[in-house]
Amino acid sequence: xxxxxxxxxxxxxxxxxxxxxxxxxxxxxxxxxxxxxxxxxxxxxxxxxxxxxxxxxxxxxxxxxxxxxxxxxxxxxxxxxxxxxxxxxxxxxxxxxxxxxxxx
Amino acid sequence: xxxxxxxxxxxxxxxxxxxxxxxxxxxxxxxxxxxxxxxxxxxxxxxxxxxxxxxxxxxxxxxxxxxxxxxxxxxxxxxxxxxxxxxxxxxxxxxxxxxxxxxxxxxxxxxxxxxxxxxx
Numbered sequence: 001x002x003x004x005x006x007x008x009x010x011x012x013x014x015x016x017x018x019x020x021x022x023x024x025x026x027x028x029x030x031x032x033x034x035x036x037x038x039x040x041x042x043x044x045x046x047x048x049x050x051x052x053x054x055x056x057x058x059x060x061x062x063x064x065x066x067x068x069x070x071x072x073x074x075x076x077x078x079x080x081x082x083x084x085x086x087x088x089x090x091x092x093x094x095x096x097x098x099x100x101x102x103x104x
Numbered sequence: 105x106x107x108x109x110x111x112x113x114x115x116x117x118x119x120x121x122x123x124x125x126x127x128x129x130x131x132x133x134x135x136x137x138x139x140x141x142x143x144x145x146x147x148x149x150x151x152x153x154x155x156x157x158x159x160x161x162x163x164x165x166x167x168x169x170x171x172x173x174x175x176x177x178x179x180x181x182x183x184x185x186x187x188x189x190x191x192x193x194x195x196x197x198x199x200x201x202x203x204x205x206x207x208x209x210x211x212x213x214x215x216x217x218x219x220x221x222x223x224x
Binding site: 007008009010011013014017018021022024028029031032033035036037039040041043044045047048049050051052053054055056057058060082083084085086087089093094096097098 | 119120121122123126129130133134137141142144145146148149150152153154156157158161162163164165166167168169171173194195196197198199200202205206207209210211
């Protein structure tokens with residue numbers, strides 16, 4: 001089933017690609033895609049980075065506790081130390097997006 | 105994003121997995137599927153995501169996050185050395201926004217560690 005250009009891609013579309021290009025059943029394709037994202041999520045939750053060459057790096061960063069302010073009330077608050085996830089796109093991906101742009 | 109002090113949690117590459125490490129882990133959970141096939145699946149996932157972004161489409165992976173391409177408009181700039189005017193074309197950059205579930209998973213594992221062993 002062709003996907004509409006301009007429409008967002010979802011996990012279901014990725015499953016469809018696996019089904020069409022790799023030849024697993026829909027059920028297997030769906031299970032595999034779920035497993036891949038589950039493994040990435042668990043790895044990141046354990047504090048490890050996930051580096052996908054040609055795509056980008058998912059990196060967990062620790063933010064120190066700091067004083068902040070409630071922008072509505074101006075009240076000072078203490079923001080707890082926390083862990084956040086960032087994505088650094090690979091140069092390869094950035095180049096792909098900027099080369100051969102179709103004229104619009 | 106703010107100017108908060110931040111540091112990477114890890115001191116080196118040992119605390120990272122690469123695509124081949126990801127393939128290994130996935131293969132470990134899917135013993136009925138060959139490692140070669142697992143590799144094709146992982147590659148196909150990222151290839152199809154790359155294609156979608158190239159078409160300017162947004163990607164939404166529920167429970168994980170979303171990817172979107174932002175465009176910085178073309179503008180006329182100046183070469184700071186020569187003063188010469190230069191045309192700076194559109195620049196497309198992918199952005200990732202972490203999903204609620206993953207955001208909480210990443211942060212709560214930290215909170216759990218902090219409350220367990222602060223004595224180190």
